[in-house]
Amino acid sequence: DTAVSQTPKYLVTQMGNDKSIKCEQNLGHDTMYWYKQDSKKFLKIMFSYNNKELIINETVPNRFSPKSPDKAHLNLHINSLELGDSAVYFCASSPSGGGSYEQYFGPGTRLTVT
């Protein structure tokens, strides 16, 4: 029973391509997140959705577009991929209602742009 799952696990693509990463959680949480972990392992939030509504949108290029079809799913679409987009992208989820709740992370998607 995977709590937060992501597909694909690995993604290798060329510059200029468009790609999507999918995330699903079966925990019944209302809030979902996308994080980017760079090559130095620094982890930074990109987006957060609560019940399909965007609530956090950090300074991220508009080539990145999250979409939440329902509260159990949060996908990330990336247009015109660049070398600097190479990173591990983590999806996470948590109950809503404040920052005291821990976030549950997926296994990550390692994106390599060549």
Next chain:
Amino acid sequence: AQSVTQLGSHVSVSEGALVLLRCNYSSSVPPYLFWYVQYPNQGLQLLLKYTSAATLVKGINGFEAEFKKSETSFHLTKPSAHMSDAAEYFCAVSEGGNKLVFGAGTILRVKS
């Protein structure tokens, strides 16, 4: 805005020795604090969290952390390191919203 500083990007201990991973935070309001562990090629797993109840928090795998407001610290300790503890550890802070801010991480190496 909240921030986290983890002192020491790499910590090396012998098996059976005390583990001490340091975390200092900055927050304009009483914070919520978390420690996560990341094993190679895996996602992050919660070790423990502080949510303004007891200042000494016990977590999984024998880890604990103490919230010290006067020192703005939330250091992670384990009395006796095990080889399986080798991983990267992240401290994180939340000011009550949904946003978690992570430290840069500390890689723990355990020598046999």
